[in-house]
Structures are given as structure tokens and as C-alpha cells.
Amino acid sequence: MTSTASTSTVSGLFSSSTTASAKRQALRAGLDSGTLQRWPGAFSPLVAKLIADIGFEGVYVSGAVLSADLGLPDIGLTTLSEVADRGGSIARATELPTLVDADTGFGEPMSAARTVAALEDAGLSGCHLEDQVNPKRCGHLDGKDVVSVGDMVKRLGAAVAARRDSDFVICARTDARAIEGLDAAIDRAKAYVDAGADLIFTEALRDLGEFERFRNAVDVPLLANMTEFGKSDLLTAEQLTSVGYNAVIYPVTTLRLAMGAVDRGLREISSQGTQSGLLDDMQHRSRLYELLRYADYNEFDSDLFDFTIEGASQ
Numbered sequence: 295m296t297s298t299a300s301t302s303t304v305s306g307l308f309s310s311s312t313t314a315s316a317k318r319q320a321l322r323a324g325l326d327s328g329t330l331q332r333w334p335g336a337f338s339p340l341v342a343k344l345i346a347d348i349g350f351e352g353v354y355v356s357g358a359v360l361s362a363d364l365g366l367p368d369i370g371l372t373t374l375s376e377v378a379d380r381g382g383s384i385a386r387a388t389e390l391p392t393l394v395d396a397d398t399g400f401g402e403p404m405s406a407a408r409t410v411a412a413l414e415d416a417g418l419s420g421c422h423l424e425d426q427v428n429p430k431r432c433g434h435l436d437g438k439d440v441v442s443v444g445d446m447v448k449r450l451g452a453a454v455a456a457r458r459d460s461d462f463v464i465c466a467r468t469d470a471r472a473i474e475g476l477d478a479a480i481d482r483a484k485a486y487v488d489a490g491a492d493l494i495f496t497e498a499l500r501d502l503g504e505f506e507r508f509r510n511a512v513d514v515p516l517l518a519n520m521t522e523f524g525k526s527d528l529l530t531a532e533q534l535t536s537v538g539y540n541a542v543i544y545p546v547t548t549l550r551l552a553m554g555a556v557d558r559g560l561r562e563i564s565s566q567g568t569q570s571g572l573l574d575d576m577q578h579r580s581r582l583y584e585l586l587r588y589a590d591y592n593e594f595d596s597d598l599f600d601f602t603i604e605g606a607s608q
């Protein structure tokens with residue numbers, strides 16, 4: 295080491311400086327705050343850093359994105375270890391709380407219990423468990439099915455019992471709207487609250503009126519899923535706030551944005567033989583280095599940092 299790093303410079307460089315327990319408290323405080331908590335999906339730890347930098351309240355880790363990233367469809371093929379590992383890497387990269395998609399809990403109630411323990415160990419702030427049958431599928435596709443209320447209550451009960459940090463948020467998702475209708479979905483949500491759910495994920499509601507009806511019927515924090523090209527209208531943060539929702543996820547949005555740009559960019563390189571016309575669409579090296587806090591690592595060891603914007607070719 296060529297220089298002595300101060301504690302403040304080193305803080306958060308190798309893992310977040312906020313403890314898992316403090317992040318869980320922050321998540322709960324956000325849900326109680328009366329302000330809509332906005333949690334974009336991070337397809338990587340780097341994206342989680344950008345989400346924090348732009349000023350969102352939390353980070354979401356999507357099962358659909360995690361599967362797609364592995365080149366797989368979202369049909370329950372991913373494992374608990376893959377989700378805990380990737381979710382943990384993302385949670386570690388940010389000071390914000392991170393909620394992770396735990397699908398159906400990866401099996402029977404005992405597996406749902408083990409899922410909660412593993413996700414707590416990985417430093418996540420909460421997870422959602424859904425009432426779909428195994429194998430599950432994307433909640434905005436037709437042909438999905440749900441387990442009985444009793445089976446989901448057992449799944450949730452096991453998850454709640456396994457929790458060691460009482461601030462770890464257990465979110466129950468009901469997929470029933472698209473199968474049994476809104477009233478049945480609301481009844482299920484009430485049963486899930488009685489089973490110990492802290493937050494209800496109201497999947498695939500159609501329009502603002504349905505979100506409002508859900509809000510009026512259920513007395514715990516509610517989460518809206520603003521995924522694109524699905525069954526729900528894309529409501530604004532203001533609209534969701536106006537009907538009293540507490541949290542919103544944009545689960546696949548950053549992946550769709552990035553993949554759209556990569557698709558266009560690869561086509562241009564293929565047709566033009568160069569990427570030079572694409573530079574304005576790219577994140578600049580200096581912005582990447584800012585997000586990664588390159589300069590602070592350099593202060594830790596001044597042999598590391600050799601980049602200045604002045605010296606860059608573009």
C-alpha cells in the first residue's frame with residue numbers, strides 16, 4: 295500500500311457499509327412513511343449502484359430477470375442457491391434495501407422456510423413468495439394456476455417461522471386476480487396477512503380502479519408491479535400514490551432498456567463495421583468509474599488508478 299486509506303474513504307468499497315439489519319429497518323420505515331417506495335429491478339450489482347445514485351428508495355431483484363440472464367425462461371427452473379447468490383451480490387453492492395423474488399419458495403413449506411433463512415444470510419432485506427403452483431410461470435402469462443389458500447398459508451407460516459430478524463420483510467404475492475378474479479384475490483390477501491405477511495404484492499391487476507379496490511379492502515402495505523407488456527396498465531408513481539399504494543417495482547425495465555440498446559448497437563456494428571456512431575448512447579468510462587468509486591480505491595492504494603478524463607481518447 296502506497297498511501298493510508300481513511301475509514302470514510304474505505305467505507306462501502308468492498309461491501310455496503312450499511313448492515314443488513316439497518317437496511318431491513320430502512321425498508322420497514324419506507325413502507326410506513328406514507329411515501330411510495332420505488333424499487334427498480336437491478337439486473338446486476340452495477341445497476342443497483344446506479345439505482346441508488348439516481349435516488350430511488352430501494353432495489354428489486356427479479357426472478358424473470360435472473361432467469362433471463364441465465365438464458366432461461368421464467369418457469370421455475372432457477373434454484374435457491376442461484377437466487378441467494380445473485381441476490382446477495384446485488385444487495386452487497388448498495389446501501390439501499392433489496393427485495394428479492396423468491397417465486398414459490400422453491401418447494402414445499404419446509405423449503406420456503408429454508409429459503410427465508412438463506413436469503414437472510416445473503417443480506418437481503420425481504421422477499422416475496424407467491425401462491426402459484428410449482429412449476430410457476432410469469433404472473434402476466436395465461437395458463438398459470440394457484441395453490442389452495444390453505445397451502446399458501448402453510449407456505450407463508452413456515453417462512454415467517456424461519457425468520458430470525460423480525461425486520462426481514464415477508465411479502466405475499468397473490469396471482470389469483472387473473473384466475474379467480476379480484477374479490478378472490480382480496481380474500482386471499484386477507485388470509486395471507488393473518489398468516490403473517492408484512493406486505494402484499496397484488497399481481498396482474500388491470501387498472502387504477504382495481505388497485506384502489508384492493509387498497510380499500512386490505513390493511514397492510516401494498517406493492518404494485520409495473521412490468522411492461524403485461525396485464526396491468528402502466529400507472530404513474532403519482533397515480534399509485536393517489537390510491538395509497540406503498541411500493542412499486544419496475545422489475546424487468548432496466549434489462550429491457552439495456553437489451554433494446556444492445557440489440558440496436560450490435561446491429562449497427564454488424565452493418566456499419568464500427569461502433570463509433572453509438573458513443574452517445576453509451577455510458578462513458580468516466581461515469582462507470584464514478585459509480586464504481588475508482589478514485590476511492592486509488593486512495594486506498596495509489597498504484598491502482600490511472601485514468602483521467604483528460605487522457606481519454608473520446
Ligand SMILES: C[C@](O)(C(=O)O)[C@H](CC(=O)O)C(=O)O
Nearest residue numbers: 356357358432433434521545
Ligand atoms: C415480477 C416478476 O415476478 C419478476 O420475476 O420480475 C414477473 C415480471 C415479468 O415477467 O414481467 C411477474 O410479474 O411474474
Ligand SMILES: [Mg+2]
Nearest residue numbers: 356357358395
Ligand atoms: Mg418473478
